[in-house]
Amino acid sequence: MLGLVPVAFLSRWCCEVKPLVVPSTADLALRRDLAGGELENMKTHLDVLLLALEALTGAGSEAMLNAAQDLGLMGVISDRVALWRLRQANPQRKSSGGRKKLDIEEARSLVLIICHLSQTHHSRIRRGVTLLEQMSEQGKDPTRAALLGDYVDQFTNTFQDRMETEAIPTAAQLMQLAFKLLIDLMFYSTTNGHRRLWLALFDQAQS
Amino acid sequence: MFQLTRRYPHPTCTLLIQAERSPLSKWHKFPVVKNLQFELQVSDPRRLDPEPIKVWGDQPELEHLCTLVQDYVQETILASSPQTLSLHDTVITMPEKAIALTPHSRLQHQLYLGHEDVKSSQPVIDLSVTQLLDLATALADFQNELQLLPMLPSHRTGRPRGWQSAAAVVLGAIALSTGLYYHLATRIPATSLSNNPIPIIPRSPDVEVLPPEPPPQSAPLPTPLMPPNLEGLGTLAPPTGVDRPAGPTAGGNNGPIMPLPRNEVQRRSEPAPSSEPAAAAPQPASANPEVSPPPPIETEITPRPSGTPRLPNLPPLQEQESTIARAPQPAPAPRTPTTEATIPLPFGTLPQVEEVRSYFQARWQPPSSLNQGIEYRLRLNADGSLQRLLPLGTTAAEYLPQTPMPRLGEAFVSPLTGNQTAEIRLFLGEDGQVQTFLERVGN
Numbered sequence: 001m002l003g004l005v006p007v008a009f010l011s012r013w014c015c016e017v018k019p020l021v022v023p024s025t026a027d028l029a030l031r032r033d034l035a036g037g038e039l040e041n042m043k044t045h046l047d048v049l050l051l052a053l054e055a056l057t058g059a060g061s062e063a064m065l066n067a068a069q070d071l072g073l074m075g076v077i078s079d080r081v082a083l084w085r086l087r088q089a090n091p092q093r094k095s096s097g098g099r100k101k102l103d104i105e106e107a108r109s110l111v112l113i114i115c116h117l118s119q120t121h122h123s124r125i126r127r128g129v130t131l132l133e134q135m136s137e138q139g140k141d142p143t144r145a146a147l148l149g150d151y152v153d154q155f156t157n158t159f160q161d162r163m164e165t166e167a168i169p170t171a172a173q174l175m176q177l178a179f180k181l182l183i184d185l186m187f188y189s190t191t192n193g194h195r196r197l198w199l200a201l202f203d204q205a206q207s
Numbered sequence: 208m209f210q211l212t213r214r215y216p217h218p219t220c221t222l223l224i225q226a227e228r229s230p231l232s233k234w235h236k237f238p239v240v241k242n243l244q245f246e247l248q249v250s251d252p253r254r255l256d257p258e259p260i261k262v263w264g265d266q267p268e269l270e271h272l273c274t275l276v277q278d279y280v281q282e283t284i285l286a287s288s289p290q291t292l293s294l295h296d297t298v299i300t301m302p303e304k305a306i307a308l309t310p311h312s313r314l315q316h317q318l319y320l321g322h323e324d325v326k327s328s329q330p331v332i333d334l335s336v337t338q339l340l341d342l343a344t345a346l347a348d349f350q351n352e353l354q355l356l357p358m359l360p361s362h363r364t365g366r367p368r369g370w371q372s373a374a375a376v377v378l379g380a381i382a383l384s385t386g387l388y389y390h391l392a393t394r395i396p397a398t399s400l401s402n403n404p405i406p407i408i409p410r411s412p413d414v415e416v417l418p419p420e421p422p423p424q425s426a427p428l429p430t431p432l433m434p435p436n437l438e439g440l441g442t443l444a445p446p447t448g449v450d451r452p453a454g455p456t457a458g459g460n461n462g463p464i465m466p467l468p469r470n471e472v473q474r475r476s477e478p479a480p481s482s483e484p485a486a487a488a489p490q491p492a493s494a495n496p497e498v499s500p501p502p503p504i505e506t507e508i509t510p511r512p513s514g515t516p517r518l519p520n521l522p523p524l525q526e527q528e529s530t531i532a533r534a535p536q537p538a539p540a541p542r543t544p545t546t547e548a549t550i551p552l553p554f555g556t557l558p559q560v561e562e563v564r565s566y567f568q569a570r571w572q573p574p575s576s577l578n579q580g581i582e583y584r585l586r587l588n589a590d591g592s593l594q595r596l597l598p599l600g601t602t603a604a605e606y607l608p609q610t611p612m613p614r615l616g617e618a619f620v621s622p623l624t625g626n627q628t629a630e631i632r633l634f635l636g637e638d639g640q641v642q643t644f645l646e647r648v649g650n
Contacts (some may be wrong), residue, residue: 126337133314133335136294137253139626139649173289180289183313183336187285190344191351196285203286 006153011153023071023115023194025108038205043102043152046110047090049188049197055154056128057121066115068109070097075179076109086110092167111197118189125186132179142179152178211240215348217341221248221259222349226266240353245269249342252389262327271306272325273346278309280314280525282341284336298470311595321604330604331597412555440531481643558644559587562620564643570611573637580636592618594628610635 053059061083068077077083087093089102118125128147135142143149155178160168169177188197215222226240243266262272283292292313305321316334320327334342358622391473563585579589586595593615613619623629630647634640 044523126340129337132294133337136312136314142294144506176289176294179294180313184285186337186340187280187343190340191347196281199281200285203282 007091024099025068025105027195028111028198031106038202041195041205042107042201043089044092045201046102046107046114047087047093048055048177049114049157049181049185050087050110052155052178052185053121055158055178056151056182056185057117057124059117059121063117064113067113071109071112073112076106078142094161094162094164107201108198111201115193115197116184117186118185118193122186122189125182125189128182129186129195132182136158143175151182155181159161174192193200209237213349213352215345217345219250219252219338220341220345222345223248224349224353225354238353242266243269247272247342247345249334249338251333251335251338253335258330260327260332262325262332264325267326269349269356274307275308276339276343276346280339282533283308283310284313284339296437311368317595327601330601331600333595333597439448445499471616557623557629557648558593559620559623559629560631560645563587564641566613566619567611567633567635567643568641570613571635571639571641573635573639574609575604575605577609577637580634580640583607583610583612583633585631585633587620587623587631588616589623589626589628590618591620591622593617599632 003018016179050064057063061080065077065080068074068083086102086106087107089093124147128151131145131148132142135145135148143152152175156171156174161172168174184197184200187193209228211224211226211228213224215223215224223246224240224243225245229239229241231239245263245265245268247262249262250257250259269483292310294314295312300311305319307319308323309317309319311317314336316336316339318332318334320330320332400490532538579602582599583603584595584597584599585593588594593613596607596612596615626648629645629650632644632646634642634644636642
């Protein structure tokens with residue numbers, strides 16, 4: 001009890017400081033117990049989001065490891081192999097052995113990394129969504145815009161390369177998925193983005 | 208008590224907050240505020256109108272808006288599957304809730320502000336997904352930075368408990384006896400000066416608050432007399448009342464101290480461009496308040512004047528600036544069609560523009576209570592049905608049920624050629640006049 005007094009006293013002098021949202025795994029509380037299938041869905045969703053980020057920004061495993069370092073997550077994702085094994089946890093991936101189970105702490109870490117990279121590339125993501133709006137407003141094919149065309153091509157090719165054949169949807173569905181992920185990444189690139197993604201993971205895990 | 212002002216600017220949406228900083232802030236990490244008022248300024252980079260749409264209100268409305276927007280983003284956008292919402296607009300129905308967000312597509316959303324306590328310069332706001340992002344982020348920034356004091360309920364429900372009643376009776380008795388004691392104690396010296404007992408006259412409570420009577424005048428006051436030249440004139444009749452604009456009244460104890468919506472009187476009072484450039488360039492129709500509604504758009508496509516155009520004299524900038532507190536809103540001037548569509552469009556006209564006019568001309572019966580024209584923006588599907596409907600202004604939203612508006616998705620004009628869509632602005636005058644203007648044609 002006595003230990004609380006100096007903290008409360010100090011807070012009087014801290015009230016002028018504009019609080020910044022520093023993303024932390026502590027913000028990502030477990031909302032409920034996950035069933036087995038739900039955790040699988042979460043793994044898939046996280047991996048596909050990273051794939052979309054890769055396709056749009058070119059951020060590969062090096063950028064992801066740097067993000068992990070910036071966020072102090074090296075204890076969870078220490079090197080390239082650990083990252084690769086985490087992404088391989090997606091059950092839709094072409095299995096090449098070494099698949100590990102994704103635990104909830106690793107899921108939290110991936111959420112923070114995705115949001116960190118989204119913030120880093122916020123301008124490009126927003127530019128992509130604005131282009132999508134403009135092309136749609138004009139009734140034009142969005143992929144005629146270079147940025148969007150390259151993104152969809154890259155996303156489609158990588159998805160087809162890395163996922164099991166039965167998990168690959170049609171080209172039209174893949175394009176729809178790519179644009180949905182682009183819009184989602186825009187929301188994850190702002191204040192509270194990590195909380196939004198965490199909640200969305202739970203919501204989508206049920207479906 | 209300190210006044211606290213915050214501004215959360217984002218590319219298409221700015222949130223302004225004005226609140227009182229509570230002394231409790233000393234003990235909190237975040238500033239604790241109360242008596243909060245907000246204004247949201249939403250701008251659309253796709254529109255040429257530089258005036259942002261404004262939404263304002265008090266703390267409960269802001270909390271309501273925060274919950275609505277954050278839940279909508281989470282549930283409708285992020286948690287939905289790619290197939291749930293397409294990229295293309297779909298027909299929607301008007302929401303039943305007073306404040307609601309509804310998706311047209313994954314990229315287009317509509318915010319309805321039909322709540323009587325949320326004031327808005329436009330009751331239905333079209334939001335692109337980037338505008339929605341800015342709105343959600345501004346609200347999240349505010350939520351992260353400030354902590355609101357819980358509002359105390361204005362009316363206590365239920366009966367007070369027994370011990371509360373007893374405590375109130377005891378406190379009342381103590382206060383009464385103490386007051387009586389001091390009252391008597393202060394009166395004793397005064398009464399001791401006189402031997403006559405003071406007559407106790409029962410007095411009504413109203414008399415107690417009246418000031419003492421003035422001493423009697425030594426001479427009667429002179430009666431003012433009318434000058435002889437004015438004496439013969441009759442009394443002027445009192446002026447006739449001014450009709451108040453129909454609309455939601457400002458409710459509650461909080462007066463609208465936030466900036467008012469776009470002021471039509473101010474817009475109409477903008478000085479006309481000088482006559483010199485008028486000879487070289489077509490004069491904007493909005494410059495003269497006496498001018499009748501502008502002719503249909505197709506007649507306004509004029510060739511670009513040769514020579515260097517000269518800018519008209521614009522009103523001073525400070526007149527248009529938004530301030531956090533502004534003078535009371537003047538009564539709205541009679542509405543005439545706005546002149547946004549005077550921009551030459553790169554296409555001709557469509558037969559549907561005239562068909563829409565004919566449709567409404569045959570059906571429009573202006574209600575007797577309507578004292579100004581109302582405008583709507585209609586978006587037509589390729590099959591000639593109504594895809595979207597946007598009332599322009601509060602009055603237009605209020606009178607929407609009394610207009611002969613066709614249902615969404617129901618074809619009421621001939622199909623458009625190809626796979627086109629069209630946006631048409633509809634003006635319904637209070638005198639039965641109907642005008643239509645083509646604003647946009649899309650594919």
